[in-house]
Amino acid sequence: MILLQVNQLTKYFAADLILSNIKFEIQTQDRVALVGRNGAGKSTLLKILAGQSSYDSGEIIRPKGVSIGYLAQNTGLESELSIWDEMLNVFNALRKMEQDLRKLEEKMADPSLHSDHDLYERILKEYDQLQLEFKDKGGYQYEADIRSVLHGLKFASFDYSTKISSLSGGQKTRLALGKLLLTRPDILILDEPTNHLDIETLSWLEQYLQSYSGSVLIVSHDRYFLDKVVNQVFELSRMTLTRFKGNYSAYLEKKAANYEREMKLFEKQQDEISKLQDFIHRNLARASTTKRAQSRRKQLEKMDRMDRPSGDEKSAAFSFDIERQSGNDVLAAESVAVGYESESVSSKIAFHINRGDSIALVGPNGVGKSTLLKTIVGKLPLLNGEIRTGSNVSISYYDQQQADLTSNKKVLNELWDEYHLKPEKEIRTVLGNFLFSGDDVLKNVSTLSGGEKARLALAKMMMEKGNFLILDEPTNHLDLDSKEVLENALIDYPGTILFVSHDRYFINRIATKVFELNKHGIIEYLGDYDYYLEKKQEQEELLALSIAENQKISSPQTASEKNTYHQDKETKKLERQRKRRLEDVEASIEALEEKIAGYEEVLCDPDVFQDHERVAEVNSLLEQARNELDSFMEEWTELADA
Template sequence: MILLQANQVARHFGGETLFQHINLEIKDKSRIALIGRNGAGKSTLLKMLAGEEEPDEGTITRTKNLSFGYLAQHTGLTSQKTVWEEVVSVFESVHAIESQMRELEKLISLESEKGNHADSNNYLEQYAALQQTFLDSNGYGIESEIKSVLHGFRFFESFYDQPVNTLSGGQKTRLALAKLLLEKPDLLILDEPTNHLDIDTLNWLEDYLQGYRGAILIVSHDRYFLDKIVTEVYELSRHQIYHYTGNYSRYLELKAAQQEQEWKAYDKQQAEIAKLEDFIARNLVRASTTKRAQSRRKKLEKMTRLDKPAGDEKSAKFLFQAERQSGRDVLAIEQAAIGYDDTVLSEPVTLHLRKQEAVALIGPNGIGKSTLLKSVTGQIPFLKGAAKLGQNVDIGYYDQEQANLTSRNTVLEELWQEHPTFPEKDIRTVLGAFLFSGEDVKKTIPLLSGGEKARVALAKLSMQKDNLLLLDEPTNHLDLDSKEVLEEALIDYDGTLLFVSHDRYFINRIATSVLELSENGSKLYHGDYDYYLEKKKEEQEVAEMTASKTEAEIPAASSAKRDFQQDKEHQRQKRSLEREIAALEEQLTNIDTHIAELQKQMEQPENLEDHEALTELNNQLTAQMEEQDAVMAEWEEKSLLYEDTY
């Protein structure tokens, strides 16, 4: 059954068209993603579908008695009630039925005592009808359902009595979404529901929505989330809308195939047009061929010409490069504690970050992921321990709040003040790569959107050319296209990465390891996010098996599997690998020292003026770096083997 239809919908702003000729259809149980670049009009279209705004053209029709819930972007609850009172209010009608049932129970008892069986039977019939409605509304399971949803959004019992107005902005948004899910409307319209959610909450929400009985329309930049939830994609692009069947990954495949077909058809027709035009030009004036030329001209005039396929919309071109190479060991944190005001968030935290590694920091909100990055940069002191930087390490830091942007500056001034010796045209070239051109560079920072501020901060970071980047939620505020461009830039980056992100698709593409933070400290997993999930599942299965065994079974099982000779061989291999790794590490240290000496010699004035000496030093440096890469590859191979011996 069709729940909602948009027919030829348009929105204009003055003489500009945001979108037009929009046709969209939502059926019961639909799972739809609405995607498009920032500024394409996604949120505006959602407001129209939700009835909050009227289209300038076209119509939106909804089925009779359609119930729908709309969660706008940056929406949060404002209420004087407690968290529990606010969500319980969703079930006021069910509680009213329960109250009527209690009253009827009293009347039934009273009339039975009086011997008024007719009245008693009448009340019993009313009670039976109400009880059925109560059962159909899950009346006996309401409390359990509320607790389950609140727990999913990380509102534990300690939050139940907390006034809603004392919650943070992100918590208010999560509570608004929790309340909406408990209402169970026929159609859920969600604008960026994954904002403010950590990975555990995202996983819970995905599972919940997969079992949701109504239809869902979602705007989200979380590609992992879209892949798991949606079965249709509508793309807003170039003022039009395009429909694809499948999840986000399937949409990418279909769009690429469609563009390829459009170009083939266009090129084929252009070749035919050129051939016809050439024949006409050569043969129209010749008496023997003029009729054939005229026939071809008529064919050309009747031809329905294909429009040139729209190329990709202008994309940002992020580029990150390191001005100098760091040593092999980039960052070391040993048994540290992180937090603030003597409040420990996570302990012990250990991390050994090596050159060109990309480590993703994950964990629940509030566990200290951002705090750890700020502790490494010195903004927040470690409560215990310290961060030790390696040789030639230059740190670049991206703050998710963009607190390092100066509000009084224009976009141009924001970069130029840090690099005053650069010509203006060079600064404009960098900004152009990040989609700031013309008058855009004269906008002041407060007038920028979240996505624009993110691009300014990334542009500043790219100009620093640091070899260690600490990134705190770098994909926040970026549209899908900009995320993909950022991913490619970071994949090509020749430095080292330590980043916080709840974008699992992004983590999968970038991370070489995942560092999980919890109250009990850190744990490192060598691999991407999917590998991390596999290992967590294995750990859970082992824990469950161990818990199910009796104390007597555990040592029996262990001794049955362990053979003395095998264990002896295992230890021998382990010691051999330890010696080989230690030798390789010593070799790498010597190479690092030699590279540093060569770089220092190349910076000496006498060598800078001697072309032959500089060339010879550069050749030596290149040879050392090649040897470093080879030894590093062998060290990584041996280290992985060593980890497998545990």
């Protein structure tokens, strides 16, 4: 069933065209990601669909009764009610129905009513119908639903009578999301819902949306999240919309394949046009060939010429270098406590960072990750313990709030004032690499968007050439393309990195170690985010085993039960290994299929198939690739059937 249809939608801001002839539809159970560069118009389109912004032409068709729920970026829930009462407001209609049921029960309990049989039957029938409707609409579970959502969004430890007005901005944003989820609209529109969620809450939201009964339209810069949730991608680029089936990773592959195919067709046509033009030029003036030349000219005039395929829009281009190398020991902490105004948030923190480490600092919101980073760079006083910096260590710090940016300066001066000995041309070149070109460098910093401020902060960091980068949520305001550029720059960085991020894909690409911060210290994991998750799962299984063994006094466990538990644990471990290997094999199969297609295409090239030595060489490579593919396909079959 089509829930929403958009036809030829156009939007202007003053004289600037923002959206042009947008056309798409959303059907039942669709999970859609809306992607595009910062400033492409994603949030504008969502506001139009939610009825919060107007459009200039086109139409939006929505069947009667289809409801839309919309959560804008950083929308906090403003209310003087308590957490519980505000969530209960979502179910006012059900609560009214519940009150009506109680009133009918009171009537039916009245002995005087039994004498009027017809009236009693009418009330009984009304009660049965109302009770059935109440049940179908979730009347017997709405309080459980509230508790489930509040628990998933990390409010389980809160007193539900707490006034919402007393909460922090991030907590209000999570409550706004929770309230919207409880309304369960037919189309759920979420603009950057992951910004204020820690990793555990993100995982819960992924599972919630996967099982959501309605359709979902999401703007998010979290690739891991999009890969888990969506089944199609709408790309908004150059004011138009293109649809791709599959998750975000599939979209990237299809987009690249489409561009390569279109470029080949374009180049083939350009070659054909060149040959026709050459023939016409050489033969038009000769009497014996002029008719053929005129025929070619007509053919050329009638040709439907292809436009050159548009590649990706301009990307930021930067890398991080260092002025000089640090010693092997970069940073050490012993018995450290961090917090604000002598009130400790986390204590007993101890760790050691070596040159070349790339460390992700993870943990739930409020545990003190940003506080620890600010303490390390000296923005907050150390409450207890000792932090030692190694020799020749120069720290460059990225603040997630971009608090160090001077708002009354122009973009050019924000950078040039700190590096005034460098020529203006060099400063403009640096800014151009971060997508500040032309008059953009004359904008006031205060007028910049979150993404622009993030890019400017990264530009300043690049100029510092520190050998130890400390980054607090560096990807928060970056679009997916800019994130990828940052990832590649950090992978190639020759120094040491300590960073906080909730972006699991980013952690997986960058981290060589994971530090998990809790209120009583740090636990170190050697590996990326997936390795960290695997170890956490093993620890939880061991904890469950320990609890079970501790309970054996009150309920002695038989040898058979113990064996069963250990067998289950081993089975789960083997299943995780099977899934990881299956993913690796599928990736190898895909790469080999592309390689084989490339070899087959080479063999079709006239310049190649006339060269027997080259043909033999390509055939040998092709045979080798096919044999490898057969081997991987056999392994895939065994793994898939296991």
